[in-house]
Amino acid sequence: MDSLYGIFLYAIYLLTMGGIYAVLVMGLNIQWGFTGLFNAGIAGFFAVGAYTSAIISTASSGRHLGGLSLPLWASLPGAMIASALIAWAVAWICIRLRSDYLAIATLGIAEILRLVLKNEDWATNGARGISRIPKPFEDLPEPWNQIAMLLLVLAILLVLYLLLERARRAPWGRVMTAIRENEAAARAAGKNVEGFRIEAFVLGGALMGLGGALMAHHVKFIDPNMAEPLSTTFIVWVMLIIGGSGNNKGALFGAFLVWTLWSTSEIVTTRLPAEWELKSAYLRFFLVGLALQIILQRYPAGILKEHRPIGK
Amino acid sequence: MKKSFLITGAAVVATGISSAFAADIKVGSAGGITGPIPDLVAPMMAARDLAAKHINEQGGLLDGDNYMLVKGDSKCDAKGAVDTGQKLVNVEQVVAIIGPNCSGATIGMAESVTIPAGVVILSESATAPSITDLEDKGLVFRNAPSDAYQGAALADMVMESGYNKVAVTYANDDYNKGIAEVFEAAFKSGGGMITASAEHEPEKASYTSEISTLSRSGAEALMVFAYYGSSGTTIIRNSLENGLFDMFFGADGMRNEEIITDIGADNLRGKIMVSAPSSDTESSSYKMFAEEFSAAGEDPSAVYTPGSYDAAFLMALAIEKAGGTDRGAIAEALMEVANAPGEAIMPGQWEKAKAAIAAGRDINYQGASGSIEFDANGDVAGTYSLSVIDNNGKWVEK
Structure with a gap:
């Protein structure tokens, strides 16, 4: 195979994965960037979305719930609804908690969700996961199948970006900023702070579910290991903080930048001398941490800073 | 070209x-x-x-x-x-x-x-x-x-070793759970008795309460399906410290020298046997x-x-x-x-x-791990053996 063509295919994959992470980061941006809700349980909503779409779209296997074989237009909204419902239940219970307490609560809830999914064998096939999840356009010839998947992800991103930019500039977005900056003042102005916080949490949760669903379709497999905090929750946080919290462009940029660094760094580290080869995998964690430090030293508010919409 | x-x-x-x-x-x-x-x-x-x-x-x-x-x-x-x-x-x-x-x-x-x-x-x-x-x-x-092969092979080997009533605990992951399920089915159909069976989450600090529940079931030995590092070693240590079990069987996830250095060869010798793909060391x-x-x-x-x-x-x-x-x-x-x-x-x-x-x-x-004959699915059939701890504190095939 021609090596340029191979790099082209890898670039498509890189952008597709970056785009899927961007959906997750946009979800977190609504919660943390707009409203100041510290959600440390991204992996939980990701997993609910991934499993829901897997169950909706797979053929009957006898090992897990399923057999509906429904197409994408059912599985993606289904995943968003399931994650939104869970997010609503979580928000209803603990949205009044202050930021760091909310972080601890959501961290615990994500772990509960992961363990439930891991243990309810009848629905999820437990630790062995759900395989044979259909991938959109997989019957097209290469490379069109991969290009079509990328275009689908990018189209979803574009729609989300336009909607969220609109929301951010609208009065709704300004209330969110007010709640984040000074909750007492927002309350004094007569705003239903709890209601708005629940809205932000549910909307963000729905997007995380969508990200999970896209990941499940892309990888064609989901198991509880894929909802480990390191590769889902924390990397999404790093993406948002580096890109620029509160800024939708920053969220997009951060997702693509960090994912590209994360994935391509292996191409570099495998070229290290043999005695470094096994250590190099860990070196990547270190390099990403180092990049976070340097970028935050240089850009304390993220690379693309938040621009407040100015009221007329 | x-x-x-x-x-x-x-x-x-x-x-x-x-x-x-x-x-x-x-x-x-x-x-x-x-x-x-x-x-x-x-x-x-x-x-x-x-x-x-x-x-x-x-x-x-x-x-x-x-x-x-x-x-x-x-x-x-x-x-x-x-x-x-x-x-x-x-x-x-x-x-x-x-x-x-x-x-x-x-x-x-x-x-x-x-x-x-x-x-x-x-x-x-x-x-x-x-x-x-x-x-x-x-x-x-x-x-x-x-794993379908290993679970069944282990069931035979446990019975050949003279144990017919065992309790089972397995780590909740794809590997250990798969072996445990096959083992239980094969052990029962071979005439053995599973007195109790419980899964456990890996990486916990102690498993004493789980094991003491299992030990009350009247089992002669405990089947530990786990990775040694994430729960297997802890389960055996807890069992020995509290006198809950004094005979253990496991699968290849347990076959590691670290388990011997952690608990001590003298404490384990004669009390643990693990199966592993038989590489026919001869x-x-x-x-x-x-x-x-x-x-x-x-x-x-x-x-x-x-x-x-x-x-x-x-x-x-x-x-x-x-x-x-x-x-x-x-x-x-x-x-x-x-x-x-x-x-x-x-x-x-x-x-x-x-x-x-x-x-x-x-x-x-003819490989180091066996003769390696792939079937139509790209799988190989397994041969297994039990390993025990020798006088030098190393695993050896029995």
């Missing part, structure tokens, strides 16, 4: 200087370098590298080309495996992949990357029964037997491997390492047999070089294999 034709021509004219034209032939070596089982994976990677070293020392692939293993970190996670698989297949342009190690990672990489790309993969440790059913177009192989294939691997400063009894060596050696044989770097031809050749009939080739005998292939003779690799 034209280039390799020219190289062939040159090599025929002057065999002695053919290495001057040597190119790299890249094969992916994917494994869970980071993730939950890094200390099981490191020696497996070393065993694959040892095979590559032997091959390169004895003339290399094809026309003196360098057999180059490109490492990829599949993180024991399907996302990570897909990521590293994309890089190996598209950026590094490998002709085949050895690994990954974990079953979920193997399914993810196979379904999403390597099957669509037409790249053959050979894992030495992915044991989930569901891999058998993948629609893999003949591109997914493993030289570790499916076979000359295994001895060859063990000698070389020990000389390289590694432990040949580390689980799956003979299979790792075999996987890397088999893939090289398949490339040699295919006569080039065409991915499809390599996939087809893999089964031919592993299965009977043919001239027996043992670990380290690369020159002999190369000569046989050049002469057009069929070969049959």
Whole structure:
């Protein structure tokens, strides 16, 4: 195979994965960037979305719930609804908690969700996961199948970006900023702070579910290991903080930048001398941490800073 | 292809200087370098590298080309495996992949990357029964037997050892749970009795309450299906400290020296037996491997390492047999070089294999881990044995 063509295919994959992470980061941006809700349980909503779409779209296997074989237009909204419902239940219970307490609560809830999914064998096939999840356009010839998947992800991103930019500039977005900056003042102005916080949490949760669903379709497999905090929750946080919290462009940029660094760094580290080869995998964690430090030293508010919409 | 034709021509004219034209032939070596089982994976990677070293020392692939293993970190996670698989297949342009190690990672990489790309993969440790059913177009192989074999074999061996009433505890992951389920079914159908069975979450600080519940069931021994590092060692320590059980059986996830150093050989001797894919340590294939691997400063009894060596050696044989770097031809050749009939080739005998292939003779690799005969699903049947702790505090096959 021609090596340029191979790099082209890898670039498509890189952008597709970056785009899927961007959906997750946009979800977190609504919660943390707009409203100041510290959600440390991204992996939980990701997993609910991934499993829901897997169950909706797979053929009957006898090992897990399923057999509906429904197409994408059912599985993606289904995943968003399931994650939104869970997010609503979580928000209803603990949205009044202050930021760091909310972080601890959501961290615990994500772990509960992961363990439930891991243990309810009848629905999820437990630790062995759900395989044979259909991938959109997989019957097209290469490379069109991969290009079509990328275009689908990018189209979803574009729609989300336009909607969220609109929301951010609208009065709704300004209330969110007010709640984040000074909750007492927002309350004094007569705003239903709890209601708005629940809205932000549910909307963000729905997007995380969508990200999970896209990941499940892309990888064609989901198991509880894929909802480990390191590769889902924390990397999404790093993406948002580096890109620029509160800024939708920053969220997009951060997702693509960090994912590209994360994935391509292996191409570099495998070229290290043999005695470094096994250590190099860990070196990547270190390099990403180092990049976070340097970028935050240089850009304390993220690379693309938040621009407040100015009221007329 | 034209280039390799020219190289062939040159090599025929002057065999002695053919290495001057040597190119790299890249094969992916994917494994869970980071993730939950890094200390099981490191020696497996070393065993694959040892095979590559032997091959390169004895003339290399094809026309003196360098057999180059490109490492990829599949993180024991399907996302990570897909990521590293994309890089190996598209950026590094490998002709085949050895690994990954974990079953979920193997399914993810196979379904999403390597099957669509037409790249053959050979894992030495992915044991989930569901891999058998993948629609893999003949591109997914493993030289570790499916857990379905080990669970059944262990049930027989426990009964032969004289235990008919056992309690079972298993870590809630795909590997241990798979073995436990097969074991329980086989043990019952063989006339044994499972007095109690409970799963446990790995990485807990103590399992005393879980085990004391199991110990009240009147069992003669405790079956521990777990990875030693994440829960197995703790379960055995808790049981011994509290006098809950004094006889344990386990599967190959427990067969590690660390469990002996942690608890002490004297405390464990005669109380624990674990099954592992039998590498028939008396076979000359295994001895060859063990000698070389020990000389390289590694432990040949580390689980799956003979299979790792075999996987890397088999893939090289398949490339040699295919006569080039065409991915499809390599996939087809893999089964031919592993299965009977043919001239027996043992670990380290690369020159002999190369000569046989050049002469057009069929070969049959007899690996360090066993004879390795792939069935139509790309699986191998397993033979297992029980290991015990000897007087030197090492695992030995009984």
